[in-house]
Amino acid sequence: MFTRTLFCAAALLLAGTTQAAIDVTYLMPAPPSSPAFAPWVIAKQKGYYAQQGLNIDFVMAKGGVDVAKQIGAGNAMVGGAIGDTPIVVRANGIPVRDVAVLGAGGVTMIATDGQQNMTSVKDLKGKTVTVLSYSDTTYYALLASLRKAGLSKTDVNVQAAGPAGVWQLFSAGKADAMAGVPDWIVESQAAGKNVKALPQSQVFESMAQSIMASEDAIAQHPEIVGGVVRATLQGMKDIIADPKAAAATFAQAVPAYAGKEAQLEQIFQLYIDNVYAKQAVPGRIDPARLDTVRKFYVSEGIVTREPALDELYTNQFVDSASASK
Template sequence: MFKTLFQRFGQASLVALGLSLALNAQAQPTNVTYLLPAPPNSPAFAPWIIAKEKGYYASKDLNLEFIAAKGGVDVAKQVGAGNAMLGGALGDTPIVVRANGIPVRAVAVLGAGGVTMVATNAAENINSISDLKGKTMTVMSYSDTTYYALLASLRKAGLSKTDVNVQAAGPAGVWQLFSANKAQAMAGVPDWVVNAEEAGLQIKLIPQEQIFESMAQAIIASDDAIKNHPEVIRGVVQATLQGMQDIIQDPHAAAVTFAKAVPAYAGKEASLEKTFKLYVEHVYANQSVLGRIDPARLDKVRKFYVSEGIVAKEPALDELYTNQFIETTTAAQ
């Protein structure tokens, strides 16, 4: 009798152990390599950093590892080659790489605005794009999306690139030369605008409606990942958009969270908050459904890239994006 009881107890223990192991196996998060176009400690990547810090990816049973690539095009190439399932680039990037046969598309775009801002030295009294004629201005490089947006903005105002002395100065020089009064204007991202301002320069921004409607930052994925791992893509998209929503709702609290996640920014929360407010006002704003890609806007950018010879052939519009992972019932607050 005792033997039978012990046998039953042993069998029950084995069953319990098996269930426990099975539950633990189910609870193990999926490891996801996510490529970023630059080191992940930049405020530009705050939606991702905040989403990880606050456990939004973990709540989707995902464990994201951020790895820096060499720009958005490199991210797209690596994702297209299957070296990572997802990555970050600008919404314009699929236009460039798809034309070269790289099978990636945007699955979310973080904002209805473009990331390109044109900042001017307030002392120069530059009030419009047309006022840039004859001026010197800086950009990061001649192959960066902010430069392409500048070219399109000049053309929109009836100017050509030869009407302005545009200097490629790199990611630090772009704002350092500007803040040192060696250029009257700068085309760049909100982070650099705050950098120049904190270096002591009085800045005036060209109204955003005069800037060409390029795209905000995007999450890109390969056609293969979209087809075979849709649950992972959806989880990453929704968690990242939750991080973006936190910034929109409370830039100050978001700055505190970011500084906690990236200790190099401890004590710089006020500066971070200024940067986040620029993103909220100029990039994230007016997106009726968070993350949704506007086909009409993407088409306009696509046509510009072809007209300028940036890409040799026009990729099909429906191969550049998908909105299947966007919760269209959730409007932006």
């Protein structure tokens, strides 16, 4: 039913009837109300998708790999994950690509107990570190960061604690550090934890959050994929330009955060400084960085087959959006 409605709406649009917005299901890897998805939430709240002729509906899946599987199966055209995800799923024949990444930095940060005066990844030796799960991208980024510092996963006690436990155990002093997203650092600080983030230069350069699309959507519905990319990137640009105003917009869209605008602003500033920062062309995927991540996944046995680099991404929508300005 969804596919037939989408086809009819697209046909009307091509025929010149622009009043009817195209219904688009966008799969999220976690609850869409999370501050991690602020670019998307803000883009919808401010009508950026509507300006592209899209009526977008965020639907939660069971993580980024599940998003990719559902997109590959044709259950949706587009969805979100980490830029690393196509490396994992392409090895299993799932036809999806990154069409944009939201930032030049990796989304993984390593936070430590400020009381312990840990200043480098090497200081994690013998410590307990929490992660979301042993199959999450943040865990792989931690392993690579350890290796970069001359350590192995046996040199630390890594605990998979789930999306709440990863920062709650750390905040409660039951772990010495955690590897996770900027949201969890601010959550820990709000809980009274003295948090020190290790320099991002010491953290493995995995990818930022990505927009993924199926091969079929890229080929058959480029106007939809391009519209999603343009609108979402505008949401990210709004955060970079004015995190305080962006926090107010997010709180309007997600009432559970009303009164927590200051905390949201802190989260957004971490994303600006560590994830969104230094991306010369907003959304553009760096092939060299993606290749480095791909080689790591193969060397660690995370994937058994090395997918071709040019199967993992396309910058056509980001480049066309940039050229149109």
